[in-house]
């Protein structure tokens with residue numbers, strides 16, 4: 462449709478989640494009219510984010526250091542570990558201010574259709590974190606959908622025999638959706654009202 466680099470820009474933008482062809486055109490035209498300094502700042506931050514941001518070596522949250530801010534914070538309660546699917550969920554739970562423990566990011570959920578089994582998730586990295594007896598409760602905060610349920614069921618069976626208190630978020634979250642889309646109050650309540658996973 463357009464020539465050379467303008468079309469390249471539209472193609473690249475169109476690959477971003479939630480943008481689509483029309484949105485990509487709109488952003489491309491906005492950038493063409495924008496001040497060169499503004500565009501340079503955007504380009505710079507895109508490069509920086511890929512160079513600087515890594516994943517925490519303990520919990521796999523995003524981090525600029527080897528360990529993330531939450532894992533490094535001595536005020537966080539080391540006895541409670543909250544297991545989530547994605548680092549976006551960490552952000553959502555942090556917003557509720559209900560949780561003072563630490564996290565473990567699985568990197569997805571069990572989904573046979575997509576070829577994702579337990580071995581594709583960071584469960585292997587979770588187990589050593591539970592081995593020294595410091596963690597007494599594991600909160601399974603997976604998404605309230607089929608894949609999230611399957612993951613929580615799998616982890617309950619794996620972790621309960623280890624003598625850990627395994628809990629799930631209280632019901633009330635919008636079923637079928639993503640944890641990150643639940644509002645703070647609902648998510649905070651689900652956290653406060655968590656229950657034993659094997660009931």
Ligand SMILES: [Zn+2]
Nearest residue numbers: 517520529532
């Ligand atoms: Zn961390």
